[in-house]
Amino acid sequence: xxxxxxxxxxxxxxxxxxxxxxxxxxxxxxxxxxxxxxxxxxxxxxxxxxxxxxxxxxxxxxxxxxxxxxxxxxxxxxxxxxxxxxxxxxxxxxxxxxxxxxxxxxxxxxxxxxxxxxxxxxxxxxxxxxxxxxxxxxxxxxxxxxxxxxxxxxxxxxxxxxxxxxxxxxxxxxxxxxxxxxxxxxxxxxxxxxxxxxxxxxxxxxxxxxxxxxxxxxxxxxxxxxxxxxxxxxxx
Numbered sequence: 001x002x003x004x005x006x007x008x009x010x011x012x013x014x015x016x017x018x019x020x021x022x023x024x025x026x027x028x029x030x031x032x033x034x035x036x037x038x039x040x041x042x043x044x045x046x047x048x049x050x051x052x053x054x055x056x057x058x059x060x061x062x063x064x065x066x067x068x069x070x071x072x073x074x075x076x077x078x079x080x081x082x083x084x085x086x087x088x089x090x091x092x093x094x095x096x097x098x099x100x101x102x103x104x105x106x107x108x109x110x111x112x113x114x115x116x117x118x119x120x121x122x123x124x125x126x127x128x129x130x131x132x133x134x135x136x137x138x139x140x141x142x143x144x145x146x147x148x149x150x151x152x153x154x155x156x157x158x159x160x161x162x163x164x165x166x167x168x169x170x171x172x173x174x175x176x177x178x179x180x181x182x183x184x185x186x187x188x189x190x191x192x193x194x195x196x197x198x199x200x201x202x203x204x205x206x207x208x209x210x211x212x213x214x215x216x217x218x219x220x221x222x223x224x225x226x227x228x229x230x231x232x233x234x235x236x
């Protein structure tokens with residue numbers, strides 16, 4: 001048992017998975033290059049099957065984050081007028097993530113952690129717990145044939161920070177985490193690793209959610225643009 005569960009065995013498993021992800025990212029780069037060389041019209045003619053097959057290859061490479069983004073590409077050609085622009089934008093972002101993974105040794109530690117998370121490698125919320133009165137700003141679900149993902153956005157009144165909670169449910173089943181929008185929650189959260197990382201894990205709750213008595217403060221459009229630029233810098 002020690003040979004399969006010790007630190008050295010875990011390191012070897014992580015190395016093997018990284019090698020598979022690298023092979024998947026390299027293959028995806030070639031497929032994106034082929035798409036641009038032959039023209040975006042080919043994506044419309046090929047239909048969703050082209051992307052589903054590519055996504056399956058990313059699953060085989062143990063890169064679920066890449067697989068998820070590839071599946072999203074498949075819906076764009078049928079999304080209405082202007083789809084070539086949207087497809088090109090999403091392909092560019094996917095290319096950026098690919099290049100980030102392939103060159104991760106040269107990235108700052110925080111950005112490298114963000115890339116690993118985006119690719120789909122498992123991470124844990126290792127940040128120190130932050131207790132605050134968290135306002136529930138929004139909640140929405142996205143679903144595909146395999147998984148329902150719930151995103152819950154929080155704002156800390158004292159910490160002045162925004163946090164994202166993720167919860168998952170198998171296909172056809174709702175995720176477990178449910179926080180009513182407009183509520184306030186006295187709780188601790190811990191951040192996941194990564195530069196500018198907003199994702200967090202909900203920890204100890206000190207009281208049940210109750211209706212919020214205040215609203216989150218707004219900012220001027222110029223300040224919002226600055227914050228957006230900072231977010232793109234930290235997580236392109």
